[in-house]
Amino acid sequence: MIRSTFTVFFLTVLSTTSYGQLSGKFIEQKTDSLFAGYTTGTPGVAVAVVHEGKMVFKKGYGSANLEYDIPVTPETVFLVGSVSKQFTAFSIYLLEHQGKLSLNDDVRKYIPELSKFAKPVTIKHLCYHTSGLKEQLALLGFSGWRMDEYISNEQILSIVSRQTDLNFEPGSKFKYSNTNYTLLAEIVERVSGESFSSFTKKNIFEPLGMDNSQFYDDNERLIKGRAYSYDHEDSTYKKEKLNNVYVGSTGLYTTVEDLSKWSDNFYDPKVGDELLIRKFNQLATLDDGSPALLVEEPKVQHAKGQFFRNYRGIDTYIHTGGDAAFKAFFGRFPDERLTVIVLSNDIRFVPYSNGIKIAEFCLEDKMHPEQKEEDVPVNVDNAEYESDKSQLFRYSGSFYSEELLTRYTLRVKEGNLVMSHVRLNDMKLEQKGKSTFSGVNYYPFTVDFIEDDHGNVSGLNIIDFRGEIISFEKCYEYSQACVEK
Structure with missing residues (x-):
């Protein structure tokens, strides 16, 4: 009887404290298994898990540089692609907090060289991806630019300023466009009177102690401890070319350790205050108040460089990134005070599925059972058109x-x-x-x-x-x- 009671008590304690085991070997064993394929002969992955303001797990796998056999560590610097966007939007919100601009301002107040449209494009439209502006990568690519060329914000602004048509009336639809965030970085520069790289360093990175973070607007600048990214063709890794210096939509070099400090700022603000954080986390809408949705089912709503959804009963703010074979996952689970950060220099790495898998390791006992989606028959017409x-x-x-x-x-x-x-x-x-x-x-x-x-x-x-x-x-x-x- 006593033995049976003790067993029930022990199992109950084990089930209710499994989350606390993140500080032990549990998360390491799971993550080691997940990334077992990364070795000294492959690119790699850096991982960090933050809970209640503490780094409960951090580790590197594989190599940061295949030519010199330099391993990935939690201090390795990666390009994080579109994860950069939340820093860009946050910079705008800082300037609004300081009374230097309004989200309802016409973008042409700061960038008058843009075309004048029937309905003004506002700063809020840029932040919410509801501007209707055409995607800069499409404009560049079909203008004859190679993606491995030197491309700066100035050159993007030049080609965007020539556009006389929008995809839709501003505020009427959601459409993800890198152009929005390049223009936001330009507005930060013109309002603050300093480069975007300098502004973010002084106003975000230095106050948070993010000493290994920078927006890269000079492709000759040295970055200590950086990883290089690798393509994979014919069973061989090849160094990916990267010469662009445009920032805002991308361009942030950082580490999993630095991003953990950024995560902490959402809960214990050192940059901004609780009011600013609440406004920043508010979900984006169209002008009529309806949600700005990336996906309708499951419902995924934009939130200024973050995407919000309820995943298996848990609220999440997640954004992934990819640029020049670098891959990134930054996921916050605010009710659990948990953040998962995964950075890679391997083009084959899939950020979302790997990042969410680590979150499942941490939160499995709190998540709703995973629902299997029913297979829906799809009629696919595979008939090829017979060309004359x-x-x-x-x-x-x-x-x-x-x-x-x-x-x-x-x-x-x-x-x-x-x-x-x-x-x-x-x-x-x-x-x-x-x-x-x-x-x-x-x-x-x-x-x-x-x-x-x-x-x-x-x-x-x-x-x-x-x-x-x-x-x-x-x-x-x-x-x-x-x-x-």
Whole structure:
């Protein structure tokens, strides 16, 4: 009887204190198993778990530099891609807190070179991803920029300022666009009178003791302890090229240890105060008050460089990042005072699934049972369009975009329609429909040809995988406008 009572008591204590075992070997054993494939011969991963303001686990796996066999440690510096965005938005909120700007200000108050639209784009629209501005990576890519070139905020601002159309009326829809956060960084610079890198260092990183964090706006600046990122082709790792210096949408180099200090600021503010933190965590909405949703089911709502959702009964604020083969996961579970941080320099690393798996290790006894989604039959039409090769010449010609100041030439080569640009490799197009083709630049895209009532091609639209539409007008040799262009 006594033995049975003790057993029940012991099992009860064990179940109710399993969360406390995060400070022991439990989380390490689980994480070691998860990342067992990372060795000295592979890129790696750095992990940190923070609970109640304490670092309960931190460890590195694999290599930060494959050429010099430098291991990943919790002090290794990684580029965190879009995790940068919450620091950009927070900088805006700091300036608002100081009375130096309003979220309802027209963006053109600070960046007058932007086009004037029927309805003003406000700072809030940028923060909420509801501006309707076109994605900068699509604009750059189809202007002929290579993604491994030197690209700065100034160059992005130049091409964005040429855009005369929006994807939608500001405030009417949600659409994730890196352009929004590059412009926010530009506003921080113009309002504060100093570089974005300098502002964030003085106002965020130094006060929080984030000594190994910086926004990288100078590609010749040395970064002590940095990792290099690696692509993987034909079973071989290759060093990924990275020369860009645009900041705001990306550009933050940091460590899991520094990000743990950033996490602490949400609960014990040293930068800003509790009121600012509450405003920052408020969920984004459209102008009509409806939620700004990334996904409707499960409901995932934007919150200024964070995405909020309830995952298995637990509220989460999560954002992932990816840039030049770097990968990042920063996830806060505020009711549990838990934060999971995972950074990698391996292009094959999947941030969300790995980050949420570590959170499940920590919170399994608190989470609702995982619901299995029912398989829904999907009718997939795998029939290939039978292209009439003899008609491909109809799509030949020169096509010009006034907004991008760039030209593409289309011609038939070896029985295929090929799209050429003076600064890019030729792109073979595959016919998918009567006037629709697909191809790959750095990312997949679709080409829809525009025809008049007589079937003559007058232009084309390039639609990238994000849904961005770039319009091109067909040029004719006898057209003076074409000659001038």
